[in-house]
Amino acid sequence: MxxxxxxxxxxxxALTLLPQVASRNLFTLVVTTSPKAWLSTSRIFAGYENIEVAVGLHPEIVGLKARERELLMSCIAESRFVGEVGVDGSRVHQETISLQVSIFQDLLIECEKAGGRIISVHSRNAVKQVLDLIEQNCFDSTPILHWFSGTIPQLHRAIDLGCWFSVGPAMLMGLKGIALLREMPIDRVLPESDGPFTTFHSEPLMPWDAIRIVETLESIWGMSKDRVYSQMELNLNALIR
Ligand SMILES: [Zn+2]
Structure with a gap:
């Protein structure tokens, strides 16, 4: 998957899982939470052509990692994939919101300078800010809104801005996630696990568990399992090749 x-x-x-993920999944995008983590993880995870490691700075920890801001910008040129980045507007992260916005904006500009990047974007409780920044700064890049949790009108705005969506089993546990998935264009949806932060029966979801969204897609799209799989592969190829 x-x-x-x-x-x-x-x-x-992680190191034991790495070869298993490479053999069980067709493609895996590993997002990192800081550029320093990216420097070491991309070195350690090298050698698997179906595993890509994205350079990121998680919005929840920008307060702690603000010193890595320049490093992040300098790594964009070397990384085809960027994430996890974005803005988290939850109350606990209000203190850093202006810093988050400023880093995300600079990052989007840097991605454009590099000719455009595939960017996995976090937008929890900050969909409006994230979409505003994408609208103003994203032209050649492809933003993928991970675990989108905005409103239906915000979703339509994101679609108009050219965003893609990565959707996981955890997002589809609630009716809201399913209602959002129904509105997403079938050629811009891809699976995600967001593991190990997401769990199922208190066990972390594994990268191959992203496959569990297929059942929901079968019913929403009115397709057989095989057709859903081929649609996912088409989407992946359109995105990365
Ligand atoms: Zn994540």
Missing amino acids: IDLHCHLDLYKD
Whole structure:
């Protein structure tokens, strides 16, 4: 299967999992939470052509990692994939909101300078700010809104701005996530696990568990499992090749 957003470096047994993920998944995008983490993870995870490691700075920890801002910008040129980045507007992260916005904006500009990047974007409780920044700064890049949790009108705005969506089993546990998925264009949806932060029966979701969204897609899209799989592969190829 495909996992377009996981934190493989943060599993307890990441190095043991690595070859399993490479053989079980067609493609896996490992997002990182800081550029320093990207420098080491991309070195350690090198050698698997179906595992890509994206350089990121997670919005929830920009306060702690503000010193890595320049490093992040300088790494964009070398990384085809960027994430996890974005803005988190939750109350606990209000203190850093202007810093988050400023870093995300600079990052989008840097991605444009590099000719455009595929960017896995976090937008929890900050969909409006994220879409405003994408509208103003994203032209050649492809933003993928990971675990989108905005409103239906915001979703339509995101679609008009050219955004893609990575959707995981955790997002589809609630009716809201399913209602959003119904409105997403079938050629811009890809699976994600967001493991190990997401769990199922208190076990972390594994990168190959992203596959569990297929059942919901079968019913929403009115397609057989095989056709859903081929649609996912088409989407992946359109995105990355
Ligand atoms: Zn994540």
